[in-house]
Amino acid sequence: MRAFAYHRPRSPADAVGLIADAPGAMPLAGGTNLVDLMKEGIAAPTALVDLGALAALRGIGIGEDGALVLGALATNAAVAGHPAVLAHYPLLSEALLAGATPQIRNAATVAGNLLQSNRCPAYWDKSRSCTLRKPDEHCSGRDGGGVNRAIFARGPCPVVFPSDFATALLALDARVRFIAGGELADMPLADLYRRDSRGLPQSGIPADGLITEVRLAASPFRAGQAYVKVRERASFAFAIASVAAAVRVDEGRISAVRVAAGSVADRPWALEQAEAALLGQRPARAAIEQAATLAMEPAQPLAQDRWKCAVLRGAIIKALAAALQRETGEALA
Amino acid sequence: MVDPVPSLTTRFRLNGREVTADIPVRTTLLDWLRDSAGLTGAKKGCDRGQCGACTVLIDGERHYSCLRLAITLEDREVTTVEGLGGGEDLHPVQQAFIDHDALQCGFCTPGQIMAATAVIAEGHAGDAATVRAWMSGNICRCAAYPNIVAAVLAARAAMEG
Numbered sequence: 024m025r026a027f028a029y030h031r032p033r034s035p036a037d038a039v040g041l042i043a044d045a046p047g048a049m050p051l052a053g054g055t056n057l058v059d060l061m062k063e064g065i066a067a068p069t070a071l072v073d074l075g076a077l078a079a080l081r082g083i084g085i086g087e088d089g090a091l092v093l094g095a096l097a098t099n100a101a102v103a104g105h106p107a108v109l110a111h112y113p114l115l116s117e118a119l120l121a122g123a124t125p126q127i128r129n130a131a132t133v134a135g136n137l138l139q140s141n142r143c144p145a146y147w148d149k150s151r152s153c154t155l156r157k158p159d160e161h162c163s164g165r166d167g168g169g170v171n172r173a174i175f176a177r178g179p180c181p182v183v184f185p186s187d188f189a190t191a192l193l194a195l196d197a198r199v200r201f202i203a204g205g206e207l208a209d210m211p212l213a214d215l216y217r218r219d220s221r222g223l224p225q226s227g228i229p230a231d232g233l234i235t236e237v238r239l240a241a242s243p244f245r246a247g248q249a250y251v252k253v254r255e256r257a258s259f260a261f262a263i264a265s266v267a268a269a270v271r272v273d274e275g276r277i278s279a280v281r282v283a284a285g286s287v288a289d290r291p292w293a294l295e296q297a298e299a300a301l302l303g304q305r306p307a308r309a310a311i312e313q314a315a316t317l318a319m320e321p322a323q324p325l326a327q328d329r330w331k332c333a334v335l336r337g338a339i340i341k342a343l344a345a346a347l348q349r350e351t352g353e354a355l356a
Numbered sequence: 357m358v359d360p361v362p363s364l365t366t367r368f369r370l371n372g373r374e375v376t377a378d379i380p381v382r383t384t385l386l387d388w389l390r391d392s393a394g395l396t397g398a399k400k401g402c403d404r405g406q407c408g409a410c411t412v413l414i415d416g417e418r419h420y421s422c423l424r425l426a427i428t429l430e431d432r433e434v435t436t437v438e439g440l441g442g443g444e445d446l447h448p449v450q451q452a453f454i455d456h457d458a459l460q461c462g463f464c465t466p467g468q469i470m471a472a473t474a475v476i477a478e479g480h481a482g483d484a485a486t487v488r489a490w491m492s493g494n495i496c497r498c499a500a501y502p503n504i505v506a507a508v509l510a511a512r513a514a515m516e517g
Contacts, residue, residue, distance in 0.1 A: 024382040026361040029427060051428070058384070058423045059404055071381075075428050100417075124493025125478075126471070127405060129417045130424070258492035259406075 024061045028070035035080060035235060038072050039202050043231035045070045050233060052096055053130035055123075056139045064149060065140075065156065080235060083107065089241040095134035095234045099188065100125065102133060112239060114248035114267055118191035121252040124259050134234035137189055137199070137215060138226060141182035141289075142261050143171045155180045158221055165325065170255070170263045174324040174331050175288040178222040181325070183286045185261045189215075190285030191250060193293060194267040197239050203232035212237070216290030224289045243279045244269040247350025251342040252285075253334050262286040264335040266294075266342035270301075272350050277301050282318070282343065287335055294318040297339060306347040307356045308340075315339040368429040371395075371439025379426045386410045386421040389436060397437035397466040401495075408494030411467040411474075412436050418474035418493075437466040440473065449473050452511035453504075460498035468494050472508045481512040 028045070032038040042048050047069035051057060060066035074080070080096040083105045091112060093102055102108055103119040123131065145151040145164035154162040165172070165181055172181040189212065197212040210227060219225040228234060247270040254260040265285035271278050280301045282294040297318035304310040315336045322332050344355055361380045368375055370393065379388055386403070389395045389412075401409035403422045410421040413435040441447040449472050452458070459465045471494045475481050480490035487508045488501070496504065 026380075026382055028362070029364060029381050031428075031430070051425075054425065054428070055405060055420075055423050058425065061382075062403070071425075073428055124408070125474070125480075125490055126408065126411055126418050126420045126493040127423075130419055258489065259495075 025064070025067045027068050029073065030070060031073045031076055033076055035077055035202060035233060038074060038077065039205075039231065039233050041070070041072045042233065048072055050074055052132040052135040053098065055127050055131045056135060060140060063147060065147065086238070091239040093133045093237040093239075095236055096132045099123070099128040099131045099133075099136060102188075103128065111242055112191075112195060112248070113246075114191045114195065114244075114250055114269055115188070117248070117250040118187040118252075118265075118267060121250060121262075121265070122187040133188075133237055136186055137192075137212075137234070137237070138228070139186060141171070141224070142185050143182045144169070146182065155182065155223055158223065168327060170331070171261075171286075172325060172328050172331075173288045174322045174328055174335070175284075175292050176321075177323065177325070178218060178224075178289060180223050180289070182224065182289055184216060184224070184288070184290050185286050186291070187250070187252060187262065187265055187285055189291045190265055190283050191267040192237065192239070193291040194269050194281040194283040195239050195242060195244075196281070197237050199228075199234055200236045200238060201228055201232050201234045203229045207235070213290070213293070218289075242269075243271050244281075245271065245350065247271055247346045249342045249345035249349060251338045251345065253338050264331060264338050266335070266338040268339075268342040268346040270306075270343065270346045270350050272306055272347070275305055277304050277306060277347075282314075282339065284318075284335060284339070287331070294339065296320060297343075301343070305356075306351060308344065311340050311343045311347070311355070314343070364427045366427050366430055368431060369433040371435060377426075381425070381427055383426050384422050385412070385424040385426045385429065385434070388426040389421060395436050395438050398470075399463055399466060401464065401467075406495075407464070407467075408471060409464050409467040411470040411494060413470060413474060416474075416477065418471050420493075435470075437469055440469065447473070448514045449476070449507070449511040452507040452514065456503045456507040456510060458500055458503040458507035459496075460500050464494060464496045464498075468496065468504055472504075472511060475508060476512045476515060481508050484509065 049068035051071045080094045082094040086092045103116045143164045151163045152160040215227045252265040284292045297314040300314040363378045399409035401407035405420045405423045
């Protein structure tokens with residue numbers, strides 16, 4: 024690991040100033056991703072701005088407008104176990120508890136989770152060529168078998184974004200607040216995940232910006248929420264594919280529905296075709312299966328990744344069936 | 357000529373005692389414990405937050421010490437397996453691991469014991485399935501899992517008296 028200058032600011036404004044003043048500076052929150060990247064020499068910040076003293080960014084609660092507010096530095100464990108989250112957004116808790124391990128969740132933060140790196144083995148191995156690390160290099164991550172490649176909207180870098188939490192937040196229409204250029208700004212979660220002029224993944228937060236909180240407006244959803252994660256072992260593994268589903272049923276018809284998939288694109292992926300197909304339908308297995316088929320139509324996997332489409336289609340059906348059963352309290356017709 | 361790695365004076369509590377140490381900025385808590393503090397209970401298995409052998413408590417919560425830069429511990433309280441019992445007096449979790457033969461090679465055991473202590477404190481030791489789920493951040497390559505789960509359940513029962 025390369026040495027670095029170290030700062031421990033006492034206010035968010037000071038943190039933003041320190042990040043902006045030093046080219047190559049990076050914020051340090053839980054460190055569960057960044058410290059590994061530094062050990063591997065993939066990240067080599069000239070300065071670390073340790074956010075550990077910014078207690079004001081660790082809060083979780085209901086804001087004046089009824090929105091759930093998650094401080095950028097609230098830990099994954101704190102969010103997953105918070106009474107307001109369990110009462111109104113159990114999907115978030117289910118997604119967080121499907122990720123990582125208790126030790127990681129005690130350290131990893133809201134904002135760190137949303138800005139985490141990919142887990143492509145080629146990106147993490149400096150002896151392999153990688154288009155994301157060096158845009159002129161061949162992408163060796165595309166070769167051979169693997170579970171980390173996008174099946175939707177694949178760009179020159181085929182990595183997937185692996186966050187379970189972000190997938191659930193997308194289904195719940197979360198917004199992200201951040202400080203940039205001295206101003207407080209706000210964007211939909213989906214806008215965090217962009218591409219640069221070469222088509223490579225790029226954060227929507229400016230390099231000198233700092234996320235302060237994630238907000239979820241009062242939700243139309245009740246018990247009808249479910250998260251399904253398919254992975255190579257039952258815990259402590261990133262997803263092959265995952266699905267966050269939220270449904271509401273009024274008078275026997277689906278009146279609101281959101282479905283998002285994780286680990287299938289370079290961003291959390293909204294399954295809008297499935298949503299459109301289900302709205303107004305009666306809850307039934309045939310309707311879910313039809314919606315899942317429609318959701319897979321835009322998929323364009325590499326030849327060796329076609330199996331992943333079957334995995335995702337199955338996860339969509341499983342998540343929607345679970346969410347509908349929790350909503351209605353009845354087994355699906 | 358390589359620039360020397362800058363150090364930072366860091367104050368925290370370690371196993372109940374105040375510590376003031378000059379720590380190079382890039383040193384992890386795990387490396388500092390083992391190489392500078394002489395506390396070799398926390399083990400370096402993967403050094404990448406993937407095995408759990410380095411688990412310690414920070415302010416009572418379990419963490420991977422390999423992922424934590426030691427300079428970030430200012431004002432925190434660190435407990436390692438050396439600080440768990442009182443010398444020859446074993447902590448109930450340590451005693452339960454012996455009673456249930458919850459190890460083979462023993463390399464992962466200090467991390468397992470620290471994680472188990474946290475699992476019990478968190479209230480995640482009610483039944484075997486819950487223990488397995490919440491102990492999943494600690495890998496045992498000898499696969500002593502059935503005995504580890506039995507030890508955690510027995511320690512919980514002993515601690516609840």
